[in-house]
Amino acid sequence: MTSILIVEDETRISSFIEKGLSAAGYSPTVVANGLDALDYVATGSFDLVLLDVGLPGIDGFEVLARLRAAGETMPIIMLTARTSVDDTVAGLDGGANDYLPKPFKFDELVARIRLRLRESGQQRVVETVLRHGDVALDLKTRRVSVGDRSIDLSAREFALAEEFLRHPDQVLSREQLLSRVWGFDFDPGSNVVDVYVRYLRGKIGAERIETVRGMGYRLV
Secondary structure, three states: OOEEEEEOOOHHHHHHHHHHHHHOOOEEEEEOOHHHHHHHHHHOOOOEEEEEOOOOOOOHHHHHHHHHHOOOOOOEEEEEOOOOHHHHHHHHHOOOOEEEEOOOOHHHHHHHHHHHHHHHOOOOOOOOEEEEOOEEEEOOOOOEEEOOEEEOOOHHHHHHHHHHHHOOOOOEOHHHHHHHHHOOOOOOOOOHHHHHHHHHHHHHOHHHEEEEOOOEEEEO
């Protein structure tokens, strides 16, 4: 599955992009600052980076420069609220593959992502079925199976299962799950994540979702 790193500190925008890309069949990961972005690229495997210019700490231009200096060749699309032509030129001259001003239409963003992936030879077939072990989740039909057994999930349980299946073996914090599955309409102190993890365990098997004490949950 095509993996995309979103580097954006505005929660409203990053959530909008993340949810849209997930629905489009991509595997997005969000970080909110440049230093985290450098760490994630160094330790992960991403096909493309969406990089905001206005970041806390080091800005997007510095992140771009460090990635290219380190030999990273994946496509990088810069996002910015700035309208200066000089900024656009600086980004492209610095090694960015594209430059998209805010606000933008999501369809245009996806079209640019597809174009840059094709150009880099990294475009992959978008998957509609997520699998891990004997758990399978069909994004088109909304059907879920464990081995040969079909199971029924509520809309929220399905969204939670999808999040785990998009990030297998990765620890997801309660805060990450709350923001990605429920959005930001819920109290961060709510135990709704724990409640729905319990529901999901009851349907796909308790042993498949591991509690990592003090950190969150992991699909194993």
